[in-house]
Amino acid sequence: MPQLFHRGMNTLARLSIVIGLLVAGGGLMFVIEFNRTPYVTQAFQPREQPVQFSHKHHVGDDGIDCRYCHTTVETAATAGLPATKTCMNCHSQLFANSPYLEIVRESWRTGQPIKWTRVHDLPDFAYFNHSIHVNKGVGCSTCHGRVDMMPLVWNEASLHMEWCLQCHRNPNAVLREQKDITNMEWVAPKDHAEKGGAELAKKYNIQPKNVLTSCSTCHR
Amino acid sequence: MSKVEKSKVKSKKSKGKSMEDILTRKGRNSRQAFLIFAFCLLPFAFLSAACRQDMHDNPRYEANEDGANRQLPEGTVARGSLDLNPSAPKVTAQAAPVSAATPGVTAGATAPAAITGEDGFPFKVSKEILDRGESRYNISCLPCHGKLGDGNGMIVQRGFRRPPSYHDPRLKAAPSSYFYDVMTNGFGAMSSYTDQLTPEDRWKVAAYIRVLQLSQRANVAELGEDDKKKITEAAAPKTETKGGNNAPGGH
Numbered sequence: 251m252p253q254l255f256h257r258g259m260n261t262l263a264r265l266s267i268v269i270g271l272l273v274a275g276g277g278l279m280f281v282i283e284f285n286r287t288p289y290v291t292q293a294f295q296p297r298e299q300p301v302q303f304s305h306k307h308h309v310g311d312d313g314i315d316c317r318y319c320h321t322t323v324e325t326a327a328t329a330g331l332p333a334t335k336t337c338m339n340c341h342s343q344l345f346a347n348s349p350y351l352e353i354v355r356e357s358w359r360t361g362q363p364i365k366w367t368r369v370h371d372l373p374d375f376a377y378f379n380h381s382i383h384v385n386k387g388v389g390c391s392t393c394h395g396r397v398d399m400m401p402l403v404w405n406e407a408s409l410h411m412e413w414c415l416q417c418h419r420n421p422n423a424v425l426r427e428q429k430d431i432t433n434m435e436w437v438a439p440k441d442h443a444e445k446g447g448a449e450l451a452k453k454y455n456i457q458p459k460n461v462l463t464s465c466s467t468c469h470r
Numbered sequence: 471m472s473k474v475e476k477s478k479v480k481s482k483k484s485k486g487k488s489m490e491d492i493l494t495r496k497g498r499n500s501r502q503a504f505l506i507f508a509f510c511l512l513p514f515a516f517l518s519a520a521c522r523q524d525m526h527d528n529p530r531y532e533a534n535e536d537g538a539n540r541q542l543p544e545g546t547v548a549r550g551s552l553d554l555n556p557s558a559p560k561v562t563a564q565a566a567p568v569s570a571a572t573p574g575v576t577a578g579a580t581a582p583a584a585i586t587g588e589d590g591f592p593f594k595v596s597k598e599i600l601d602r603g604e605s606r607y608n609i610s611c612l613p614c615h616g617k618l619g620d621g622n623g624m625i626v627q628r629g630f631r632r633p634p635s636y637h638d639p640r641l642k643a644a645p646s647s648y649f650y651d652v653m654t655n656g657f658g659a660m661s662s663y664t665d666q667l668t669p670e671d672r673w674k675v676a677a678y679i680r681v682l683q684l685s686q687r688a689n690v691a692e693l694g695e696d697d698k699k700k701i702t703e704a705a706a707p708k709t710e711t712k713g714g715n716n717a718p719g720g721h
Contacts, residue, residue, distance in 0.1 A: 340613075340625055343629070365536065
């Protein structure tokens with residue numbers, strides 16, 4: 251019986267398998283990496299807010315502590331969005347006639363809270379609690395970045411699970427003293443994970459890695 | 471070999487096999503083809519996984535989902551917001567109600583009389599309490615009252631009405647419960663800080679205000695050896711950085 255295909259077709263057939271695998275694998279890689287890009291995670295994208303509130307001005311220029319407004323960050327799961335009264339503590343006198351603050355004054359008159367746009371939105375199946383992080387030495391800027399340099403706030407992190415695990419696998423590298431918790435300029439000193447961080451982990455009684463990375467720590 | 475011959479060979483061959491054979495082989499081929507096809511589709515499955523799914527947004531009500539924190543409805547008392555020491559002696563100088571007071575009228579002018587009363591601390595003041603008071607002061611009070619309590623904070627420099635300095639003789643003589651009272655009810659341009667400070671923290675801040683007052687009129691001879699040493703060591707650069715101490719938001 252004569253050959254249907256030329257002998258060279260064998261190579262081509264084998265090659266097509268390899269190329270097919272490469273294309274499929276490359277496609278997979280592309281999708282995975284694509285999901286990590288800010289295009290998907292929306293990291294570094296400033297969100298429009300109903301009021302042109304600038305963290306850069308209030309934190310960076312005025313030096314107001316994060317906890318002046320986010321009062322519950324040390325005691326509750328959420329850091330808390332300040333009630334309009336907190337704005338009016340100062341803005342009853344400062345920029346009291348500014349049209350930019352009309353939404354704040356309207357909220358003050360009517361008692362309806364301002365509807366801010368959420369920037370950091372974790373999926374609901376991930377349990378997160380601000381207070382445990384803040385009380386155990388994870389500072390604001392570790393996750394939120396230099397908020398004192400953000401006119402409109404964006405998220406610095408992908409909020410992907412791999413991002414959470416970075417720290418949960420090696421918490422020592424980011425731990426700081428309580429006095430530095432809201433310090434925006436804090437950076438870990440050299441060899442922090444081995445020296446100062448390790449000491450702080452002991453002081454804060456940080457759980458071992460297998461507990462920190464256990465599924466039910468975050469998915470409960 | 472011509473095309474016609476080819477097809478003839480093929481048909482001859484197929485005739486030699488049973489129908490079942492053909493079907494199974496065909497079936498195997500198509501199954502393989504399907505598997506490969508499915509494998510190629512895998513990336514797209516991951517693509518669709520990138521979208522937000524139902525599990526990301528559970529049908530539940532979350533904190534701040536409808537916007538910022540709400541004001542306390544009238545006539546309600548938040549948990550933990552009750553006065554720690556309701557029997558604390560009330561200060562005699564009545565705090566002015568929070569209103570759009572006429573500008574230029576300072577607190578000293580509205581309450582010129584000496585403020586009398588007892589300190590009324592609900593707990594014994596310790597180092598831990600003062601530390602907590604310091605941290606709360608630096609969060610909630612420092613923007614206006616300044617790091618030294620002289621009433622020259624950053625917000626004042628931005629145009630807010632200047633509060634009286636804690637180092638005024640009138641406020642030095644005032645009982646600690648007066649400061650608690652002002653934090654609770656507000657005074658002049660300052661609004662109530664019950665939202666930001668729990669009753670316990672308000673007392674602790676009051677204790678820290680006492681520290682600030684002492685810090686500006688402390689007698690060196692009464693200090694401990696350690697502090698004396700620190701002062702002599704810092705004496706030379708201190709004169710240079712004194713202006714820096716007053717600097718806004720210095721932390």
